[in-house]
Amino acid sequence: MFRLRSQIYALVILKVKNCDRGHKSIKNYLNQLDRFFIMISNASFT
Numbered sequence: 001m002f003r004l005r006s007q008i009y010a011l012v013i014l015k016v017k018n019c020d021r022g023h024k025s026i027k028n029y030l031n032q033l034d035r036f037f038i039m040i041s042n043a044s045f046t
Contacts, residue, residue: 005037
């Protein structure tokens with residue numbers, strides 16, 4: 001689970017670097033990803 005997560009983070013960071021957008025939007029995107037992974041892990045444990 002966490003390995004997959006870090007792989008996705010690496011992909012996201014690569015994409016973001018290619019887009020070269022603002023730092024704020026990057027943080028927002030990573031926060032959304034965090035919520036997504038929390039949702040998934042909660043679903044898989046219950």
